[in-house]
Amino acid sequence: AQIIAEVSRTFNEFLLLPNRTRIDCSSATVDLRTPLVRHIDGEASAIELHSPFTSAIMQAVSTPELAIALARNGGLSFLHHNQPVHDQVAAVREVKNFKAGFVTSDTNVRPGDSLGALVDIMRRTGHSTAAVTHDGTATGRLLGLVTSRDFHPERHDLAEPVGGRMTAIADLPTVGPDTTLSEANARLWDERLDCLPVVDADGRLQHLVFRSDYTDNKRFPHQVVDAAKRLRVGAGINTHDYQERVPALVEAGADALCFDSSDGYSDWQAEALTWVKKHYPEIPVGGGNVVDGEAFTFLAEAGADFVKVGVGGGSICITRDQKGIGRGQASAVLDVAAARDAFRERTGAYVPICSDGGLVHDYHVALALAMGADFVMMGRYFARFDQAAGAKVPTRDGFVKEYWGEGSNRARNWQRYGQGGQGLLFEEGVDGYVPYAGDLDEGLALTVAKLRTTMVSCGSATLPEFRSTARLTLVSDQSFQESHANVTLRDAPATHS
Ligand code: MZP
Numbered sequence: 001a002q003i004i005a006e007v008s009r010t011f012n013e014f015l016l017l018p019n020r021t022r023i024d025c026s027s028a029t030v031d032l033r034t035p036l037v038r039h040i041d042g043e044a045s046a047i048e049l050h051s052p053f054t055s056a057i058m059q060a061v062s063t064p065e066l067a068i069a070l071a072r073n074g075g076l077s078f079l080h081h082n083q084p085v086h087d088q089v090a091a092v093r094e095v096k097n098f099k100a101g102f103v104t105s106d107t108n109v110r111p112g113d114s115l116g117a118l119v120d121i122m123r124r125t126g127h128s129t130a131a132v133t134h135d136g137t138a139t140g141r142l143l144g145l146v147t148s149r150d151f152h153p154e155r156h157d158l159a160e161p162v163g164g165r166m167t168a169i170a171d172l173p174t175v176g177p178d179t180t181l182s183e184a185n186a187r188l189w190d191e192r193l194d195c196l197p198v199v200d201a202d203g204r205l206q207h208l209v210f211r212s213d214y215t216d217n218k219r220f221p222h223q224v225v226d227a228a229k230r231l232r233v234g235a236g237i238n239t240h241d242y243q244e245r246v247p248a249l250v251e252a253g254a255d256a257l258c259f260d261s262s263d264g265y266s267d268w269q270a271e272a273l274t275w276v277k278k279h280y281p282e283i284p285v286g287g288g289n290v291v292d293g294e295a296f297t298f299l300a301e302a303g304a305d306f307v308k309v310g311v312g313g314g315s316i317c318i319t320r321d322q323k324g325i326g327r328g329q330a331s332a333v334l335d336v337a338a339a340r341d342a343f344r345e346r347t348g349a350y351v352p353i354c355s356d357g358g359l360v361h362d363y364h365v366a367l368a369l370a371m372g373a374d375f376v377m378m379g380r381y382f383a384r385f386d387q388a389a390g391a392k393v394p395t396r397d398g399f400v401k402e403y404w405g406e407g408s409n410r411a412r413n414w415q416r417y418g419q420g421g422q423g424l425l426f427e428e429g430v431d432g433y434v435p436y437a438g439d440l441d442e443g444l445a446l447t448v449a450k451l452r453t454t455m456v457s458c459g460s461a462t463l464p465e466f467r468s469t470a471r472l473t474l475v476s477d478q479s480f481q482e483s484h485a486n487v488t489l490r491d492a493p494a495t496h497s
């Protein structure tokens with residue numbers, strides 16, 4: 001056997017050194033855009049994420065509801081494939097049919113209308129936001145907005161702000177029709193708003209612009225909210241039924257596909273990638289998972305549009321215990337990032353990489369991106385939110401959410417964990433709980449804020465700059481101890497763990 005000289009390292013073994021903080025670089029101006037798919041080096045990727053977060057291809061994680069919430073925050077979900085094709089297609093359609101828009105005459109509500117009626121209207125029309133007008137008509141005076149996030153199970157009417165969160169239009173900051181999207185985007189993020197009213201010179205409301213409306217730097221008049229704008233969504237696929245699943249997902253409008261395998265360095269995956277690229281050249285398709293440069297190059301040459309990195313590091317994963325296979329996630333990302341850069345030098349094609357699994361603290365996201373990942377994929381992180389599939393279970397101290405691995409008996413995902421074509425012979429994942437963390441919008445906003453301020457400390461205004469200028473240091477056991485608080489805590493700070 002060949003022994004690789006380098007030790008297999010995890011994120012906990014590294015810290016970032018601060019670089020010079022620049023006057024022109026603040027957390028409001030940090031640009032988190034990142035390419036999702038293969039493109040010619042120096043040109044734009046056909047799909048760019050506004051924020052480098054994707055949710056795991058897992059039953060416990062990526063529901064249509066979570067996909068909608070994540071897409072509205074600039075990230076992307078991959079809906080799982082461990083379900084019949086027609087069910088996955090229905091999930092894709094649910095996201096694509098979602099309208100984050102201004103409601104029209106027949107969908108408005110008035111104070112005092114029942115919550116049940118409002119929910120019915122939203123379900124029927126596919127809207128996430130309803131306008132509350134004083135008489136329930138489109139021409140009535142606009143009192144406020146109610147989003148689907150505002151529903152509070154104990155309140156049954158809209159006479160009072162629902163759950164205390166109905167937004168009065170008059171309280172929202174407004175922008176004029178000449179505001180650029182990037183200016184408005186910065187305001188939305190800074191002020192943590194869902195939408196901005198656009199008013200004309202006389203202060204008359206023209207329309208509302210939502211976070212999900214940003215596509216480029218055009219001016220608002222080109223970005224009308226009643227337009228057929230649809231959120232992006234990805235879908236997982238496997239090397240068994242792809243010839244049936246891929247056509248159905250493409251037809252349903254999936255924006256990107258990803259082969260989901262615990263070991264992507266395989267002839268099966270190369271063969272399946274070749275088939276998809278031949279029959280559906282327009283749909284981007286990712287490959288993985290891999291942990292070294294050789295495997296990355298194999299998939300990139302087979303046509304993968306992005307490659308996922310990570311074996312055995314997932315929070316629910318016991319592959320290393322069961323099969324002795326895997327690699328510390330930091331070493332894997334560093335090695336694959338070097339291979340991606342070499343592939344770009346050799347071919348002129350940039351194939352993005354995704355650090356998948358094992359991100360336990362918010363700062364691990366920054367480390368993964370600094371080490372070369374173009375975006376990250378997380379399961380445990382998203383499983384904690386309301387929008388994820390797992391049941392919310394009360395405990396003595398609060399709530400937890402169910403979270404189970406795709407290699408667990410509960411998931412029975414034999415397509416991902418092919419064990420010699422004989423189904424799932426032994427478990428490679430566990431079934432457990434994660435701390436409940438509330439609404440995705442609020443949790444993700446906090447993680448994004450930490451990422452932005454870390455990048456500012458490292459003097460980086462963009463992710464490519466962060467990758468190329470970040471300086472990392474290995475930590476000793478002693479310095480790891482020193483990193484933590486050394487007092488008795490009243491309250492543990494939230495770090496996403
Ligand atoms: P984490 O974010 O929970 O640490 O890891 C999520 C990742 O673990 C998934 O995206 C997937 O690659 C991997 N995974 C999913 N199920 C299992 C398992 O049952 C697993 N072993 O390792």
